[in-house]
Each structure stands twice: as structure tokens, then as C-alpha cells.
Amino acid sequence: MDKATKERLIRLAEEDIPIHKYFGLKVELIEKEFIRIKVPFRKDFVGDIRTNRWHGGIMATIMDSVGGAIGIANFESPDDKLSTIDLRIDYLRFAEGEDLIFEGKLVRMGNRIMVTKMKAFQQGVLVAEGKGVYNFLRS
Template sequence: MPKMDTQTILTKVSDFMNTRVPFQQLLGFEITEFNPARGELKFQWKDELLGNVPQRILHGGVTATALDTAGGLVAIAGMVDRLEDPSESYLMERLSRCGTIDLRVDFLRPGRGKTFIASATIIRSGNKVAVARMELHNEEGTHIAFGTGTYLVG
């Protein structure tokens, strides 16, 4: 099996998530940054994402999913960065074991805007577990929500 460098791996995983994960496509998520220090995704407002119809507010589940996805990105990137010259099959086996252990979301303001940006930074990146801090803003910089996620990475 061919070996891949970290950047090639991150590019392949990002492309996969952008084009082949049905739920992320449904929500319109696009990964815009993916490295061990920071993960980011963007998505556009569409009426299908309404949670509060009379007030036209983003559904809380979409907010939580965006934060969870951003946190997962930075957790996965840290795990990939620690691998020494992995084969594609070993990488896929490791990625298949990754998942969210715990997610806390604090909603600060109603989710209004045209574009939403979910970003995450790593708090702890260990061999088995990673912890990330996430934020959701709109295109004007309004801070809509933040969260903390704990992820299984090993």
C-alpha cells in the first residue's frame, strides 16, 4: 500500500467529507480549513434549515451539527498528524474508529444570517481522546453559539 504525507491525507479526508457524506451535503457544509490547530466549515442559509419558522432562526440541531463537525475536524487532523507515514488502509481503519464521545452546546443568540462559519481549535489532542472548543458565527461576526466536544481518536 502506498504511504501518504499528512497534507495529502488531510486533503483526501476533506474532499471525502465535502463530496461524499450525505448529511453534510444536505446541510450544505463545506470544509474550508482542516489542520491540527484549527478546523473550519461554512454553510449558507436555506429555508430547509429553519428551526423557528415565525422568527426565521436556524435550527438548533444544525448549529450543534456544525459545531460537532468542526470539532471532529480538528480532532481528526491531530490524530492524522501523529501517524508516522500511514498506509491508506491503516488510515481508513483509524478513521472508522473516530467519533464523538460528548458534546456541549451553548446557544448565545438566535441563528440568523446568510453565511455561517463554524470553527474549532484543539484543547487537548491525545492518543485516544481529543477535546476541542468550537464557535459558530454568521458572516457579520455575530457569535451565535459555542461548544466543547470530546472525540474518540484512537
């Protein structure tokens, strides 16, 4: 992937998609088959005010975005389309009120179906992992 394409994808991920901008998503690494992002913790991401831990739904939304970003990195045309078919998240540990690192990896790119695996880490410890299945339509 050339430098201009990476810069365009990073701008799209961080600035152009409103929910990503709201989350404060920052791309640390992006390739055609892998992405790593950092999301800073904010008080409005808390799911249980008694424990100050991340809301699982926000984590799932970010993991879906990570899987989708891999699809967008594989677009061959601006008219290509991507939509989520299935998303499964396993929460392995509580995510404390601190920043999270999310990674996504391409598992399979078929003619119409893309499969990704995603992970969420906090201080190097795996806190959640998931699998995304996406409908991928080339124009």
C-alpha cells in the first residue's frame, strides 16, 4: 500500500467517519490485512458508574469499525461497498477506565464475503476478542 493511500485511509478512519471522530480513534498501523488503533478512555464510555469500566457495546462498535477498516483498505474503487453480516465478541476481562488498543486481521477475502478477527488490549493484556463477517461488494 503506497503512502498516499495510507494517509487517505487514516484521514477517513480518524476524521471523516463521525463515530470514529467521536471515539477519538487514532490509527497506529494500517496495512491491507492488518490494522491497529488506539482509543483513549473517556468518562462517557463507562458502562457501570460504580466500577469506571468500559461499556461493552462501545467496545463492540469499535471492533466492528476495526473489521470494516480492513475491508475499506481492500477497496479497489470508491464505489465498492461493505456491510456487517455478523459480529461476535467475547469479553475475557473487564476493561478498566484506561485507553484500549484494538487490532484487526484479515482472515479471508472471498468473492463476496470477508472475515476478520479483532482483539482489544489494555496494557498488553487481551480483554476481548471477536470475529466479524462482512458482505463485500465490488463495483
